[in-house]
Amino acid sequence: MFTFSVIPFLSAHLHWIMMDGLAWLHMPTTGATFRKDPDILIVSHHNETLSHTLAEKIKLNTAYIVETARSVSDCEKWINNSIQPIIVTTEWDHEIKSIVQTLQEKHDAEMQFLVMAQATSTKLGKLAEDAIHSGAQTFIPQALGSAPLVAYLHRLMKQRASACLAEFDDLNSTRVTVNQKARIVRVQDQKIYLPRNLFALFLYMAHNRGKALSYQQLTQAQKEGKSVFMAPNTLVVKMYRLRGMFEHTSLHHRLETVPGYGYRYTGPEIQITDGH
Numbered sequence: 001m002f003t004f005s006v007i008p009f010l011s012a013h014l015h016w017i018m019m020d021g022l023a024w025l026h027m028p029t030t031g032a033t034f035r036k037d038p039d040i041l042i043v044s045h046h047n048e049t050l051s052h053t054l055a056e057k058i059k060l061n062t063a064y065i066v067e068t069a070r071s072v073s074d075c076e077k078w079i080n081n082s083i084q085p086i087i088v089t090t091e092w093d094h095e096i097k098s099i100v101q102t103l104q105e106k107h108d109a110e111m112q113f114l115v116m117a118q119a120t121s122t123k124l125g126k127l128a129e130d131a132i133h134s135g136a137q138t139f140i141p142q143a144l145g146s147a148p149l150v151a152y153l154h155r156l157m158k159q160r161a162s163a164c165l166a167e168f169d170d171l172n173s174t175r176v177t178v179n180q181k182a183r184i185v186r187v188q189d190q191k192i193y194l195p196r197n198l199f200a201l202f203l204y205m206a207h208n209r210g211k212a213l214s215y216q217q218l219t220q221a222q223k224e225g226k227s228v229f230m231a232p233n234t235l236v237v238k239m240y241r242l243r244g245m246f247e248h249t250s251l252h253h254r255l256e257t258v259p260g261y262g263y264r265y266t267g268p269e270i271q272i273t274d275g276h
Contacts, residue, residue, distance in 0.1 A: 037247045038078050039064040040153065043099060044090040045071065051090050054116070057146045058088075062153060063239040063257055065247065072102050079107060086156055087113035088149070090142075092131050100134065111135075112156060116149055118142040154259045176251070177271045178203065185270075187249040197222060198242050205255065205265035214262040239263060 040058060044051035055066045069075045089096050092115045104111050115131040128139035140148050177186045183199040185192045194202060204221040205213060219235055243252035254267035
């Protein structure tokens with residue numbers, strides 16, 4: 001009796017697992033297509049736990065693409081020559097300073113980096129002075145928590161977006177088409193398959209192109225009129241995933257964060273089709 005009662009339950013769940021698996025098979029698999037292109041790179045050579053915790057907090061509060069590194073070679077794996085990430089160090093000592101200086105020499109002397117370090121009150125001022133003299137945009141004591149760091153990152157990313165606006169102006173002429181039936185977004189010649197929930201999110205933002213949409217509006221759009229409970233951070237996680245899907249097209253830079261409010265799509269207009 002028990003065996004027969006659970007078969008429909010298992011069958012239903014196995015069906016959805018297979019469907020999700022097939023959905024991911026539609027996605028490109030080459031490393032060149034889906035290489036990571038982080039907005040923020042956290043560097044720490046001693047406290048790896050702290051760097052990962054800080055990365056999760058930044059993701060939760062900003063939805064930027066964040067990665068961690070421990071050495072120059074680690075950083076080299078993530079740094080993209082065209083879109084350079086903002087460096088955040090969780091300590092400031094000779095080793096970290098050497099890593100930053102090496103990156104500055106190899107990539108850009110004006111590379112943006114922030115320092116968040118812990119020290120006794122007598123050493124804190126000296127560390128901050130040395131970090132600023134070395135080119136850090138700011139020095140934040142760890143005792144203040146992650147809130148000041150997140151606020152400063154918002155400011156830097158906003159400045160970067162304005163400075164890079166001309167660079168992405170040609171994106172407005174990029175051809176973006178959407179196949180609603182297959183849930184496929186084609187950007188020029190690149191084809192991206194989106195899971196149902198991410199597709200609905202992208203389509204809603206695209207239909208409201210240029211308009212700042214609140215967390216509440218986007219959450220309601222995700223619910224599709226149904227009384228479904230959604231955890232507070234669900235939207236942030238989905239936006240992070242959505243940006244990751246488009247990171248190789250530069251379209252993820254047009255899925256903008258509106259600090260303290262929500263998100264906005266500023267990419268080119270899309271053409272919607274129902275064909276294959």
